[in-house]
Amino acid sequence: MSESKPAPDTTRQVPAVTGEDEVVDLCRDLIRMDTSNYGDHSGPGERVAAEYVAEKLAEVGLEPQIFESHKGRASTVARIQGEDPSRPALLIHGHTDVVPANAVDWTHHPFSGEIVDGCVWGRGAVDMKDMDAMTLAVVRDRLRTGRKPPRDIVLAFLADEEAGGVYGAGHLVREHPELFEGVTEAISEVGGFSFTVNENLRLYLVETAQKGMDWMKLTVDGTAGHGSMIHRDNAITELSEAVARLGRYEFPVRVTKTLRHFLDELSDALGTELDPENMDETLAKLGGIAKLIGASLRNTANPTQLGAGYKVNVIPGQATAHVDGRFLPGYEEEFHADLDRILGPRVKREPMHADKALETTFDGALVDAMQTALRAEDPIAKAVPYMLSAGTDAKHFDNLGIRGFGFAPLKLPPELDFAGMFHGVDERVPVDALKFGTRVLDRFIELS
Numbered sequence: 001m002s003e004s005k006p007a008p009d010t011t012r013q014v015p016a017v018t019g020e021d022e023v024v025d026l027c028r029d030l031i032r033m034d035t036s037n038y039g040d041h042s043g044p045g046e047r048v049a050a051e052y053v054a055e056k057l058a059e060v061g062l063e064p065q066i067f068e069s070h071k072g073r074a075s076t077v078a079r080i081q082g083e084d085p086s087r088p089a090l091l092i093h094g095h096t097d098v099v100p101a102n103a104v105d106w107t108h109h110p111f112s113g114e115i116v117d118g119c120v121w122g123r124g125a126v127d128m129k130d131m132d133a134m135t136l137a138v139v140r141d142r143l144r145t146g147r148k149p150p151r152d153i154v155l156a157f158l159a160d161e162e163a164g165g166v167y168g169a170g171h172l173v174r175e176h177p178e179l180f181e182g183v184t185e186a187i188s189e190v191g192g193f194s195f196t197v198n199e200n201l202r203l204y205l206v207e208t209a210q211k212g213m214d215w216m217k218l219t220v221d222g223t224a225g226h227g228s229m230i231h232r233d234n235a236i237t238e239l240s241e242a243v244a245r246l247g248r249y250e251f252p253v254r255v256t257k258t259l260r261h262f263l264d265e266l267s268d269a270l271g272t273e274l275d276p277e278n279m280d281e282t283l284a285k286l287g288g289i290a291k292l293i294g295a296s297l298r299n300t301a302n303p304t305q306l307g308a309g310y311k312v313n314v315i316p317g318q319a320t321a322h323v324d325g326r327f328l329p330g331y332e333e334e335f336h337a338d339l340d341r342i343l344g345p346r347v348k349r350e351p352m353h354a355d356k357a358l359e360t361t362f363d364g365a366l367v368d369a370m371q372t373a374l375r376a377e378d379p380i381a382k383a384v385p386y387m388l389s390a391g392t393d394a395k396h397f398d399n400l401g402i403r404g405f406g407f408a409p410l411k412l413p414p415e416l417d418f419a420g421m422f423h424g425v426d427e428r429v430p431v432d433a434l435k436f437g438t439r440v441l442d443r444f445i446e447l448s
């Protein structure tokens with residue numbers, strides 16, 4: 001635009017609408033845009049959400065850019081100038097795609113954005129149009145009221161996270177790294193939500209680590225032959241035994257820095273020493289988050305696909321299986337050694353898709369800012385680190401040396417199975433939690 005901008009007003013204006021007022025509508029608008037990601041280009045794409053986000057950012061004076069990596073696969077990026085541009089910048093990133101939803105399984109239509117029982121319902125309500133909406137609401141409020149952040153903030157609303165981010169974060173990091181110049185830290189999804197321990201303590205799980213991914217194909221070559229004969233070299237038999245051994249194998253518990261820190265905090269909170277070697281007992285006390293924590297204790301390898309044969313009386317010459325492997329930060333080599341030992345020499349193991357593990361420490365000014373912002377809105381809040389068993393776009397930004405945290409703050413009712421709603425049916429987020437998160441994020445930015 002060529003129009004000259006009005007001089008910034010240094011007195012704080014009274015806004016017609018606040019971030020808290022807006023956040024719910026922003027979230028509902030985003031949910032109503034079907035941005036299902038089927039893992040290829042057959043879905044609707046994220047273009048509609050990218051344009052919506054760009055419009056909302058342009059309204060408050062930013063100059064967002066839309067990047068299309070493939071037809072319809074679009075991401076939006078904008079930079080907000082901070083009070084002190086010489087300081088390293090903070091990245092806030094969110095993805096606008098969602099995993100598909102089968103409407104017949106849902107109580108309320110997944111793309112309706114309906115408000116029922118105090119919650120906004122729909123695909124993306126927790127993963128992660130909630131955080132997209134909170135980010136938009138906070139940024140819009142701050143810019144409308146002339147409150148610059150203390151340092152530069154880069155906002156990225158990204159395509160394709162649900163299929164590995166190749167057409168979103170991966171594309172931008174590869175093709176447009178200049179967008180993230182000066183960024184050293186980032187916040188994004190799958191962290192910052194609450195787990196109520198008792199009336200004196202509510203933990204907020206901040207993600208500081210992610211497991212690595214190792215999807216693999218297993219192959220056994222045998223001797224083909226007639227199904228009626230005595231046959232000692234059957235590929236299916238060999239492979240099945242190996243797959244069963246692997247599927248039943250319990251990898252040892254490994255106490256990563258993140259797990260140690262989490263257990264120490266929890267031990268303090270509960271007033272009892274928690275033994276990582278006896279995690280069954282510990283997990284029993286963790287209710288809804290037991291699933292999350294349980295998956296971060298050890299490497300895992302789950303067989304997910306099997307293939308062999310084409311006719312009942314023909315012994316095939318080959319059998320294959322696919323395995324979803326996940327390893328802890330620092331335990332990739334051990335994982336591969338375990339796999340080779342368990343599978344044995346007959347099984348050929350080939351990588352299909354691999355991604356690194358991440359782990360950062362839970363300390364520094366940014367973590368203090370999270371702690372203080374949470375505490376200001378919830379007096380019994382305590383932020384603790386945890387490890388995510390899956391991956392996010394943080395892995396792409398790690399390639400630029402950006403330290404990532406999962407911090408999308410939500411104060412949740414204790415009975416809500418939040419962890420179970422990621423990619424699940426009846427995904428929903430409490431209206432109060434969205435407003436809480438908006439207030440916390442605003443304070444967090446002020447302190448960051």
Ligand SMILES: [Zn+2]
Pocket residue numbers: 095127128161189
């Ligand atoms: Zn997500």
